[in-house]
Amino acid sequence: MDKKRNGFSGTGISLLVIVFAVLALTIFSVLSLMTTRQQLSLTKKSAATQEAYYDAEYKATKKFNELSRLISNDYEAAADAAESCNAALTKSDGYAVCSFSERINEKMMLICEFSVSLGDGKVNVNKWYCANIEAEEETTETSRPQISNRPGA
């Protein structure tokens, strides 16, 4: 019995402990790196979308300002300008209604519509919202009536 007890020298235990410690350390560090990588990729995507949105909105606002100024001054000249910048311009009940869209990215676009009173030149923004390109194309193709609670819609 004594012989057996003396035979135990602890050989192998330190290696075992180290293996478990290294395993735990590796698992935690890899998990933490993976989480932060995913978080960073999501944040970068969000930042890129935000940049693309403001870029599209800047272009749309520029177009809006140019067209609204032209419509209030000279409707015929505005019609030509609207055609050159892919905007639809219609006239009804003393109002000129102009609508256009600006692409934000592959999935989203900014829909804009405004009306200008041909009498006093007052401008009113009817629609200014982001929409999914596919959903919007589907709506246009099937000509479904738009039921929404968007402001101005």
Place this chain on the structure above:
Amino acid sequence: MKKQTRSKSGVFLMELLISIGIFSVCAAVCIHLLAVAESERRYSENLNTAVNIAAACADSFKSGNDIEQIKNELPKEAKSFRCTFTMVDDGGTQALDIMISDDANEYIHIKAARKGDTDG
């Protein structure tokens, strides 16, 4: 008997040395990974904050505020960033160039435009 004990302790010491060596190498690699993760987390947090600050400034500009008002309304998180505002007049459209950066990185650069006089 004495010879056998010396041999066992020698094996144990050798094993301990090898274990410590392996542990040191692996710990160095893992600590490096953790440091990379920490720096990426900090960058991600800063980018997120910068995006929020830029969006808030753009909305403030669009609502009619001037640069001084926008600077006064900056959130307290903006103190750790360098916020640069440049007013641009692009063919009658008033625009504000917003750039949020710090000493190491430029996080976001957007341009917000203000609509002309409208009723709605």
